[in-house]
Amino acid sequence: MTDLFPADPPPATDQPAADAPLADRLRPRDLGEVIGQEHLTGAEGPIGRMVAAGRLASLILWGPPGTGKTSIARLLAAATDMRYHAVSAVFSGVADLKKAFAEADRARAAGQRTLLFVDEIHRFNRAQQDGFLPFVESGTVTLVGATTENPSFELNAALLSRAQVLILHRLGADALGRLLDRAEVLEGPLPLTPEARDALIASADGDGRFLLNQAETLYAAQLPAPLDPAALGAFLQRRVAVYDKDRDGHYNLISALHKSLRGSDPQAALYYLARMLTAGEEPLYVLRRITRFAVEDIGLADPQALLQCTAARETYQFLGSPEGELAIVQACLYCATAPKSNAAYAAMKAAWKSARETGSLSPPPSILNAPTKLMKDIGYGRDYAYDHDATDGFSGADYWPEGMERQEFYRPVERGFERQVKERLAWWSRRREELQRE
Template sequence: MSDLFADQELPTASREAPPDSAPLADRLRPRTLSEVVGQEHLTGADGAIGRMVAAGKLASMILWGPPGTGKTSIARLLADAVGMRFVNISAVFSGVADLKKVFAEARTAARSGQQTLLFVDEIHRFNRAQQDGFLPYVEDGTVTLVGATTENPSFELNAALLSRCQVLILRRLDHDALDELVRRAEGLDRRPLPVTEEARDALIASADGDGRFLLNQVETLFSVDIDRPLGPAELSDLLHRRLPVYDKDREGHYNLISALHKSIRGSDAQAALYYLARMLVAGEEPLYVLRRLTRAAVEDIGMADPNALLQCLAAKEMYDFLGSPEGEIGIVQACLYLATAPKSNAAYMAQKAAWRSAKETGSLMPPMHILNAPTKLMKSVGYGKGYAYDHDADEGFSGQDYWPEEMEAQSFYEPTDRGFEARVRERLEFWEQRRRELKQSGGAAG
């Protein structure tokens, strides 16, 4: 770790330690940027934040990362590092009146030579109009904006606001970073955590990358009377696991369903089952997952194994009949069937090609010999004349031309040589060869 910030002078306010009654997470809040764990790619000498602090000038930025990764701490320490006035608001509790007050105070401070760093927590919760309200104050330097969000800024923030900010991505805290937080807590409390090494690892894993959650768990362990170190099972009985971060209408939802679909497409049954479990354990609606599996059955497997579609529909029937949790076994079976099935997107590509051609040639009339002729008038003008009934032809194949007269025959569907589709390919090649032979011999009707 670089010592870029080791000798950094901080304002007196930042040196004030929280009272002993404060939560452990507050008492262990970093005092300098060098103490922030797990984000060295940003805070180190070569990181974006490290370079800005070294230059003594901050750009407006969006800190994007999971909960408990240090977004608020970094924002406070950034202001300290360059001697800026720090203002903290939350988009959950603030409105237009609050913002106007903040901007007015920032302008007053600027006239006395004091620049303002405005930290907006949960910035994605401001609506589009409120986000637009930041633009003039960011552009004229009234405030340096540091927004924090757990959601993908591409989806949640205005393009105009994003264009004026750097997006810095905070990483989920890994095992080493979380272990460092535990060691700091032990140092502050002057005693080791009352758990075995195996339980310590389990405790860190249970935090799922969230430092704040981990410190809350550690604080609970220090607050109870434990006469001997707890093992993993005893620890599990005492503490609860962190629930997975999963919002059904936000990026985590789309990331996992994308990972599930692509693992199936890549024939990795184990990974597919893992992402399926991630979604269902987090509370995803099973029927939503089944709809995506059914889509994968026709998009990525198709005619290579037509039974894939039947497996998905059967799984849906089973789930409707049994519900959770028994019906989820059917979803698992369908997922595994898809992941282990031969793959082909030939039908999917054929659909796209045929739809494109239909849009370009959608008014062309089919050839007269395959038009229906329910009236005498239609028969008299040639509707249906010359149609060859294939079942009466040798091999059940007449070789007639079924394309509009103004259009060349097209080839949309190109089956692979995998699974059942290999047999389909043989049939198509056989019929195409027979068409050519019948055309050359003059035997093809139409």
């Protein structure tokens, strides 16, 4: 049967040109050739099961660059005998989507199902994402969206509820090695020593497309002798770390830094700090987060932690980058190795909750100022116990609003300086009970 509504041909019938980029010439011809995503494409994986059943649900493919999202979408169309149409959120607008939906509707009337692949789907705004819903619900298209960003943050909840999110893994060294094996079958041995080959794989940071582009550069150079790792580093441009300062990588790494600090692992904390700073993160942003950690997760267990952070800020502002970054490293290491307590943080949350619930209660009259005669006459300041005049400098007076029982928000831990604070609070509590019995 002639295809009345032609679209992009699936790869099984689309031979790349002989002069096409190496990555295109090595695109997998079926799902079994996809490298590194066997948890999805294997017989027991969700994609493998869908293909076996001949029923494809709408999907969101979430993963780093160069992990096979586009290839999987094209192969899914071929495997399920669907018409394949691709748009990019970077280059397409509302008019392109309307055209794609109209063509898919006519194809459906003629008995052809359409797989609509939307690359970088997170770049469509919320209103544009809503535009997919009626066509997905009616079955006009089966949507396969690709994104490098966390769908929870970037895609509408309504769209997510109608699609299954599948996570693609960054390619490990073994998978990247197999990609190079395929390239060498096609183009011949790479001009690299075994150690340089390993270095090339490590430099790809899980991105198969980047790896093949680097391999193609090596082939095109027609080098007279294999390169060692040092020569390879000089020959190829260094790969910039995958890190978007306002997107998912930003939040993932700052979360990893915070939790490494909380877990008292200075080595891991320093690693994530380095990941962010070498990728171009604003140093003072990282220091602000470390300072927040000092008050949230250390608090009075080591009051010096906060001073280390504020001193690091002053030092960084005085020295600038890169010299001032050493002060940030010092603050990071200090916080990672300090005793930990979230007692102040927990006390704040508990006190705020109580204040919202009892915010109309007046403090006891004895601790209210009485600047006027009327206030004195009605009891403001009467019987106030001045603690400095009391034995041990502690009166044990009741400072809570009338009708409200004493609350315990702050509960210091048995670590660091808070151990001393806990002993002090316990003594005050015992002394208060003694005074109340007198």
